[in-house]
Structure formats: structure tokens, C-alpha cells
Amino acid sequence: MADITKISTASLDPVSARAVPFISGLVAGELLQKASPCYILGEEVFMSGSSVTETFNIVSGSLIQTRVDGFTAESVLSGEPVTLFGAGARFSYSSGLMSGSPLFVGVSSGSLSYTKSFEGDLPVARVITSTDIIILK
Numbered sequence: 001m002a003d004i005t006k007i008s009t010a011s012l013d014p015v016s017a018r019a020v021p022f023i024s025g026l027v028a029g030e031l032l033q034k035a036s037p038c039y040i041l042g043e044e045v046f047m048s049g050s051s052v053t054e055t056f057n058i059v060s061g062s063l064i065q066t067r068v069d070g071f072t073a074e075s076v077l078s079g080e081p082v083t084l085f086g087a088g089a090r091f092s093y094s095s096g097l098m099s100g101s102p103l104f105v106g107v108s109s110g111s112l113s114y115t116k117s118f119e120g121d122l123p124v125a126r127v128i129t130s131t132d133i134i135i136l137k
Contacts, residue, residue, distance in 0.1 A: 003106035003113050004094050010035035012073040013090035013132075020088040020135075023069065028076040035091045036110030037124055038084055039067040045082050047110035065120035066105040071135055089135040090128070097127040102136075 012035070029044030037048040048068050070084025071091065098114070102123030106113035112125060112133070125133040 003108050003111035004097070004103070006033070006035060006111070007092070007094055007131075009092065010094075011092050012071075012085060013092070016088060016090040016134075017073065017085060021086040022083050023086070024081075024083040026082050026084070028078050028080050028082045030078050032072050032076040032082060033110045034072055034075045035093055036072050037068040037105050037112065038070060038072055038082075038110070040069045040084075045069075045072075045076075045084065048105045049107060049109035049111060065122065066117055068105060068124045068137055085135065087135055087137060091125075091133050091135070092131055093133045095131055097130050097133070099127050099129060101127045103127065103133060 026045050027043060029046045032038060032047055038045045039048050048066055070086050071089060073085060076082045101114055103112040103125040104116050104121050104123055107117060124137045125135050128134050
């Protein structure tokens with residue numbers, strides 16, 4: 001299945017942002033899109049995607065899983081400071097989403113999909129309304 005199209009007004013819910021784990025003090029290693037799953041490599045942050053080699057974790061021998069360390073709240077230029085938000089963060093993400101569905105890292109960098117890219121992938125978010133998602137990891 002194709003990656004889910006993110007709306008241009010995707011945003012982090014400010015109420016949930018106050019109560020969720022976050023990681024700050026990092027630097028964007030590339031242009032990061034808002035509301036995107038990301039991973040940390042050294043002190044830099046990159047967007048996760050199953051087509052990005054560095055995002056792979058080997059779990060239980062040969063089982064492959066896509067890495068996600070958190071989600072961006074805003075778009076961030078390469079070299080700029082970035083904060084990643086974790087489990088419990090709510091985002092306005094798209095329209096026409098299937099409520100209750102688990103979401104996985106998509107093929108394209110920074111995207112989400114209804115389907116796994118690798119057998120070992122776990123959901124990183126869940127659809128809670130037709131427009132909103134909640135981060136699981």
C-alpha cells in the first residue's frame with residue numbers, strides 16, 4: 001500500500017506535547033519535514049523510511065525493523081536544533097484516515113503507511129480520528 005499523504009497543515013497537539021517524552025539538544029542532519037518519524041545517528045537526526053539504509057535495525061538475527069526515535073513537531077533545516085516527541089504525542093496528520101488502524105514507517109523518508117515495510121516492523125502510530133494520529137513509540 002502507498003504511503004499516506006500528509007496534509008500541509010500537519011501539526012503537533014500542544015496539550016499532548018506538554019505531557020509526552022521528548023529528546024532535545026539534537027541537530028537536524030538533513031531537512032526534516034514536520035510530523036515525520038525520525039531516527040538519531042550520532043548527534044544528528046534524519047527522517048526514517050524503509051528506503052533509507054541507516055534506518056534498519058537487525059532484530060533477532062536477520063529480522064529487519066525500521067528505526068524510529070521520535071517525531072518532529074515542525075519542519076527543521078539541516079544544521080538547526082531539533083526536538084523529537086515520543087509516545088502519547090497527538091498530531092493532526094491527514095484526512096480520511098481509517099480510525100483505529102496501526103501505522104508503520106513508510107517507504108519514503110518521513111512518511112507513514114498502513115502496511116509494514118519489513119516483517120519485524122512494529123506500529124509507530126495509531127489512527128485515533130479521521131484526521132489525527134497518536135504516537136506509540
